[in-house]
Amino acid sequence: MERLLNAMTILSIVLMIAVLFSVRRSHIRVEYSVSWLGASLFLLILSRSHWTLNWIAEQLGLSYPPLALIILVFCVFLVVFYRFSVVISDLKDANIAMAQRLAIVEFQLQSQNEEQ
């Protein structure tokens, strides 16, 4: 169990550093880094706090606490992916509307030029 928790601690710290570096280099916008930083912080706390993990495992009726950690990791990433699906859908809608608008404006400009 200890090995798994240590691995989880290292993973969450690596994730946190990677996200911070990506924000610094403008590869990820600050507003989208919050989800990842929140998720990695949550995992860091869980992997270092045996009491919290044991308590959650007990509440879930699990006799093996690391299983609770794996389930929680899965849930955290599910929430993050869901959030990004919403963001991607919004961006796609905006992108389509903008492409259509651009085409229409270009078309109308061309029509005006031809009329003059």
Added chain:
Amino acid sequence: MRRASGPNDLLILIPAFNESGAIAGVINEVRGVLPDAPILVVDDASSDGTYDLAKSAGARVLRLPHHLGLGGCVQAGYKLAFELGYAYVIRVDGDGQHDPAYIPRLLEVLQQTGCHMVIGSRFYEQNGQHTSMARAFGIGLFRLVLRPILGKPVRDPTSGFVGVNREALQVFTGSFPLEYPEIEALVVLQRKRFQFQEVSCRMRPRKTGRSTITAVKSLYYLIHVLLGVFVNVLKFEGRRRKK
């Protein structure tokens, strides 16, 4: 392109993506049937010269900056038609499957019945049109699903040979399905309690290119469309309050 000048102005809308082999022929055929109707080709970022060929054939071309797919392409045309004040828009596919000889009939039904959408249907009357077994199964399934939602049968829900009036045009400028739009568009209109009619038409085999619905994509198409239909049903407004 001129703005609509009267309450009955019709625009012919031709969405096209890599249809260089057929587009000029389709435009010329439409011209032969309706010499005075403006023709708008919406080029969905083709890479094969569709844009130039459509312009050479005398159509006005709305060129999208990047590929949006059929729904985004058709909606762009609807938005422009609405802004230019057109009262009716009839969509004819750029692959030559739709026979422009039926356009006057579609327009007549739109104008005389006051319905919001008219569909050129292969199966409305027994006109000897056959389709593959897989496609026939899909169409049969969609008919079954759509019957209770639309409140009346629709024989050819996958037909892209459709005409709309200005009210439907306004709805579609705000909400139009992006992929495989034909079936979901019917549900979008039903949400507004709009009416549609079917008109018997013969479809021809496409002149060039391939259908966007390949064998591999068929299952995805089926699931996507069914999901899209149910999502649109969830958006139905509740019963109107009695005044």
